Amino acid sequence: MKVELKLSFLFIISILAALTFWNYQNRVYNWDMPGYLGSMYTSEFPNSQDKVRIITYDEIKKEAPADQYTDIIGIKQWNIPRQYFVKNTQSFTEQLPYFQIKVGYILVITLFYKLGLSSPMAVLFTSLISYFFSGLLLFYILKLLFPKKYWFAIGLTVAAMLLPPMTDMARISTPDMFIFQFILIFIIGLIKKWNKWGMFVPLSAITFIRPDYITFTLTYIIAVFFFYYFKEKKIDFSLIAQGAVLLLIYLAIIKFYHYPGWKDVFYDTFIDRRPFISTHPIEVSVRDYLSVIYIRMIYFKKVTLSVIIMIAIIFWCSKDAWVRMISVLFLVNVYIKFFFFPHTAALRLFFPFIFPLFIMMLYALSQKYYTIKN
Numbered sequence: 001m002k003v004e005l006k007l008s009f010l011f012i013i014s015i016l017a018a019l020t021f022w023n024y025q026n027r028v029y030n031w032d033m034p035g036y037l038g039s040m041y042t043s044e045f046p047n048s049q050d051k052v053r054i055i056t057y058d059e060i061k062k063e064a065p066a067d068q069y070t071d072i073i074g075i076k077q078w079n080i081p082r083q084y085f086v087k088n089t090q091s092f093t094e095q096l097p098y099f100q101i102k103v104g105y106i107l108v109i110t111l112f113y114k115l116g117l118s119s120p121m122a123v124l125f126t127s128l129i130s131y132f133f134s135g136l137l138l139f140y141i142l143k144l145l146f147p148k149k150y151w152f153a154i155g156l157t158v159a160a161m162l163l164p165p166m167t168d169m170a171r172i173s174t175p176d177m178f179i180f181q182f183i184l185i186f187i188i189g190l191i192k193k194w195n196k197w198g199m200f201v202p203l204s205a206i207t208f209i210r211p212d213y214i215t216f217t218l219t220y221i222i223a224v225f226f227f228y229y230f231k232e233k234k235i236d237f238s239l240i241a242q243g244a245v246l247l248l249i250y251l252a253i254i255k256f257y258h259y260p261g262w263k264d265v266f267y268d269t270f271i272d273r274r275p276f277i278s279t280h281p282i283e284v285s286v287r288d289y290l291s292v293i294y295i296r297m298i299y300f301k302k303v304t305l306s307v308i309i310m311i312a313i314i315f316w317c318s319k320d321a322w323v324r325m326i327s328v329l330f331l332v333n334v335y336i337k338f339f340f341f342p343h344t345a346a347l348r349l350f351f352p353f354i355f356p357l358f359i360m361m362l363y364a365l366s367q368k369y370y371t372i373k374n
């Protein structure tokens with residue numbers, strides 16, 4: 001059996017390496033890239049914002065295919081904000097706080113840049129290498145869930161890594177693929193039943209990488225707090241301390257980088273992208289918000305159907321209150337994310353919560369048919 005395990009491990013490494021190279025060949029220089037490169041260069045040239053803007057676009061132009069670069073700089077008539085970003089330093093600089101708050105992600109791409117990669121490739125390489133390691137982590141999770149079913153784990157891993165949201169995250173310059181591997185580490189902790197301080201490590205990393213995931217990390221802490229409170233009838237002050245630390249990390253990052261706020265993000269994403277944030281104050285009415293949510297909810301129906309099916313299977317297969325609670329936690333976070341940022345055209349934004357629900361479904365099935373060894 002050890003021989004079969006070693007062969008399956010070598011096989012999955014080979015497949016993941018091939019898939020990673022395939023994604024590299026199909027990499028995309030998208031319009032988020034200037035924001036992350038600008039954030040990195042701002043740390044390097046803090047007193048020269050003109051230089052930051054110029055070098056950001058010059059470096060992308062050197063590598064990006066012509067059609068992708070023209071999309072980044074917005075040559076089409078309706079892409080007026082992008083035209084301002086590439087030409088006007090104030091306009092470009094005012095957009096950076098939207099990206100700078102992803103502190104952990106910026107640090108990693110800076111590391112790869114310092115190690116010798118070009119700045120655009122440092123961003124793309126972060127997604128590509130995260131894709132590879134996410135595949136290994138997923139294989140390990142499936143090996144835990146289905147002991148000795150190595151080839152089944154390989155097949156399911158490859159199928160999952162070929163899903164469009166997964167390959168999309170691997171090819172573009174966003175922190176989604178990078179943070180996904182920490183979500184998988186978090187799931188491993190759940191399956192292996194790590195103690196609360198062991199779980200706090202990936203929760204802290206997730207918050208540091210993407211502060212907007214504070215909704216996920218805090219809802220987990222709150223859910224665990226009440227779960228054990230009703231089970232053991234006592235207050236766990238360590239969980240309160242963990243929640244406070246996570247909240248402080250979030251608030252410190254938001255304040256340090258002068259993050260504009262949720263209303264600004266919502267307005268710029270779903271209503272009208274502003275070339276200049278400082279000169280165009282906004283107000284999002286309840287009617288504006290509900291009209292956006294109503295339209296986006298229609299396009300979210302496939303996701304809704306999928307998560308309902310998964311949660312139904314989980315409740316049918318498992319009577320374990322802990323499994324049900326964690327599954328509902330992921331379900332709730334899908335919709336927390338949706339109601340805060342209903343960008344249904346980008347499923348990758350919800351995938352880090354939808355996919356763990358799928359894994360919980362597999363966990364429930366494995367509980368029903370296998371004995372998981374922790």
